[in-house]
Amino acid sequence: MYTDKVMDHFTNPRNVGEIQDADGVGLVGNPICGDVMKITIKVEGDRIKDAKFKTFGCGAAIAVSSMVTELVLGKTLEEALEISNKAVADALGGLPPKKMHCSNLGADALKKAIEDYIEKQGKDLPESRFDSGQGCEDS
Amino acid sequence: MKLVYLDNAATTKPRQAVAEAMLPFLGERYGNPSSIYSIARDAKAALDEARGKVAKAINAHPEEIIFAGSGTEADNMAIKGVAYAHSRRGKHIITSAIEHHAVLDSVKRLERRGFQATFLPVDSYGMVDPKDVEAAITDDTVLISIMHANNEVGTIQPIEAIAHIAKNHGVLFHTDAVQTTGHIPIDVRQLGVDLLSLSGHKFKGPKGVGALWVKKGVKVERYIDGGGQEGNRRAGTENVAGIVGLALALELAAGELEQETARLTKLRDYLIKGVTERIPHVRLNGHPTKRLPGNASFCFEFIEGESLLLSLDKVGICGSSGSACTSGSLEPSHVLLAMGLPHEIAHGSLRLSLGHETTPQDIGYVLEMLPGIVSRLRAMSPFGEEVSSSSACSCTQEEHHLVKSHQS
Numbered sequence: 001m002y003t004d005k006v007m008d009h010f011t012n013p014r015n016v017g018e019i020q021d022a023d024g025v026g027l028v029g030n031p032i033c034g035d036v037m038k039i040t041i042k043v044e045g046d047r048i049k050d051a052k053f054k055t056f057g058c059g060a061a062i063a064v065s066s067m068v069t070e071l072v073l074g075k076t077l078e079e080a081l082e083i084s085n086k087a088v089a090d091a092l093g094g095l096p097p098k099k100m101h102c103s104n105l106g107a108d109a110l111k112k113a114i115e116d117y118i119e120k121q122g123k124d125l126p127e128s129r130f131d132s133g134q135g136c137e138d139s
Numbered sequence: 140m141k142l143v144y145l146d147n148a149a150t151t152k153p154r155q156a157v158a159e160a161m162l163p164f165l166g167e168r169y170g171n172p173s174s175i176y177s178i179a180r181d182a183k184a185a186l187d188e189a190r191g192k193v194a195k196a197i198n199a200h201p202e203e204i205i206f207a208g209s210g211t212e213a214d215n216m217a218i219k220g221v222a223y224a225h226s227r228r229g230k231h232i233i234t235s236a237i238e239h240h241a242v243l244d245s246v247k248r249l250e251r252r253g254f255q256a257t258f259l260p261v262d263s264y265g266m267v268d269p270k271d272v273e274a275a276i277t278d279d280t281v282l283i284s285i286m287h288a289n290n291e292v293g294t295i296q297p298i299e300a301i302a303h304i305a306k307n308h309g310v311l312f313h314t315d316a317v318q319t320t321g322h323i324p325i326d327v328r329q330l331g332v333d334l335l336s337l338s339g340h341k342f343k344g345p346k347g348v349g350a351l352w353v354k355k356g357v358k359v360e361r362y363i364d365g366g367g368q369e370g371n372r373r374a375g376t377e378n379v380a381g382i383v384g385l386a387l388a389l390e391l392a393a394g395e396l397e398q399e400t401a402r403l404t405k406l407r408d409y410l411i412k413g414v415t416e417r418i419p420h421v422r423l424n425g426h427p428t429k430r431l432p433g434n435a436s437f438c439f440e441f442i443e444g445e446s447l448l449l450s451l452d453k454v455g456i457c458g459s460s461g462s463a464c465t466s467g468s469l470e471p472s473h474v475l476l477a478m479g480l481p482h483e484i485a486h487g488s489l490r491l492s493l494g495h496e497t498t499p500q501d502i503g504y505v506l507e508m509l510p511g512i513v514s515r516l517r518a519m520s521p522f523g524e525e526v527s528s529s530s531a532c533s534c535t536q537e538e539h540h541l542v543k544s545h546q547s
């Protein structure tokens with residue numbers, strides 16, 4: 001039911017772990033099936049230098065986490081905030097309809113981590129980016 | 140790659156002899172058992188013989204056996220059939236929270252049609268307390284339906300004790316024996332039940348054929364209307380090949396039940412011991428001894444079942460899980476929740492169900508592969524770092540006690 005790309009990221013996940021002196025931490029739980037994802041980022045200038053994840057969840061959730069951390073490396077914060085759930089799912093060659101909600105987890109955790117970084121810097125949040133388009137309602 | 144099939148509770152590999160016995164009925168011996176000429180009589184004779192075999196295997200009379208399209212259909216027929224046939228006497232049904240959905244959803248549909256239902260709780264082993272059954276009986280109760288053994292955690296229920304209570308109160312008692320038939324001895328008279336469901340593909344027979352045993356004299360409203368087949372109790376031209384296959388599979392299973400139970404119990408306990416010894420933060424689900432000979436069900440803390448299944452599949456091991464992520468409904472298994480497991484623990488469940496082909500080498504292979512898979516997933520889990528510190532463990536005292544007593 002999963003694409004080869006999903007299975008590849010599930011079997012050989014990129015960037016597993018936790019950055020000890022992280023600049024931003026994003027921890028989200030999936031209200032639908034009770035899964036948890038934690039993304040930590042390191043920022044240099046306005047670019048994401050490093051990103052790592054830890055995930056408690058299904059194969060799709062692990063692949064999504066891996067893909068998000070890969071997509072985000074080297075991106076500016078602006079660009080990173082542009083990464084949508086759909087973009088993550090597309091990069092994985094698609095997810096089964098029942099698993100689309102898992103892709104929310106990745107983009108949400110990333111946004112939380114960036115939000116955390118920006119807050120720690122005492123900067124203003126670009127409000128519009130954080131409206132709640134990430135509802136976990138099952139499709 | 141080696142294939143280690145440990146999902147025999149989902150379905151089993153049909154025996155070669157069963158497949159061969161079925162073939163003529165998909166070819167030369169194609170007669171309709173209800174017709175009059177010789178090839179029809181030949182099919183009818185095969186049907187009668189099959190009915191006799193099934194009856195013999197469970198100590199019933201042949202005319203008490205109704206063949207059906209699946210275990211699910213047998214359950215539906217039993218519950219709806221009894222409820223509607225006796226609704227003028229009462230409209231209350233007692234069942235348990237851990238039944239298969241074939242039973243649960245049949246009862247829930249009846250609830251929407253004006254019946255009342257009680258879903259009895261179970262203890263932490265997944266066991267129904269006969270005292271709870273007795274306490275739930277009212278003047279309005281017409282049916283009790285409690286499964287013989289649970290498909291997820293393997294716990295064998297105190298059917299005889301419940302049957303005794305049902306009889307004292309004059310209430311009909313159905314048991315879903317889909318997981319036990321062909322695996323542990325079934326004697327309907329000794330069990331004391333009034334109706335019993337079974338399914339061919341769980342004991343190395345074909346899929347899509349089951350049977351309901353209804354004790355002589357018990358009224359069941361017809362559930363599928365049409366022709367007069369199955370003694371006018373279940374319409375539809377019989378699945379002769381399937382029925383012949385089911386009957387032979389059951390006959391063969393009954394013939395080797397004793398050795399096979401002993402062999403599987405040993406393998407199962409070897410697996411349970413190996414897993415609980417080699418992997419920390421694991422618990423056995425279900426009763427340590429009153430369980431199906433082939434069922435080993437675990438919860439691994441800090442990880443999720445679907446990712447565990449995918450990892451096992453990568454090394455050729457087939458299992459199943461009650462995790463929310465594997466269920467279409469995104470809710471963890473109702474059985475594990477009813478046993479009091481918290482959501483996040485139920486999430487990490489793994490059922491390995493052994494069968495006729497399972498060898499000690501297979502179990503050795505699982506014990507070799509599983510610890511590495513679990514630690515790899517734990518290393519990926521945000522809860523994984525807490526594994527070594529017991530203070531971070533969220534289980535209650537009682538749960539720790541449970542794990543310990545399971546291991547002994």
Ligand SMILES: Cc1ncc(COP(=O)(O)O)c(C=O)c1O
Nearest residue numbers: 209210211239241290317318338
């Ligand atoms: C306890 C129980 N009841 C009923 C069924 C349904 O049987 P079938 O697959 O023949 O419909 C199953 C198997 O899935 C089962 O395990």
Ligand code: FES
Nearest residue numbers: 033057058102464
């Ligand atoms: S994390 Fe539960 S379904 Fe994907």
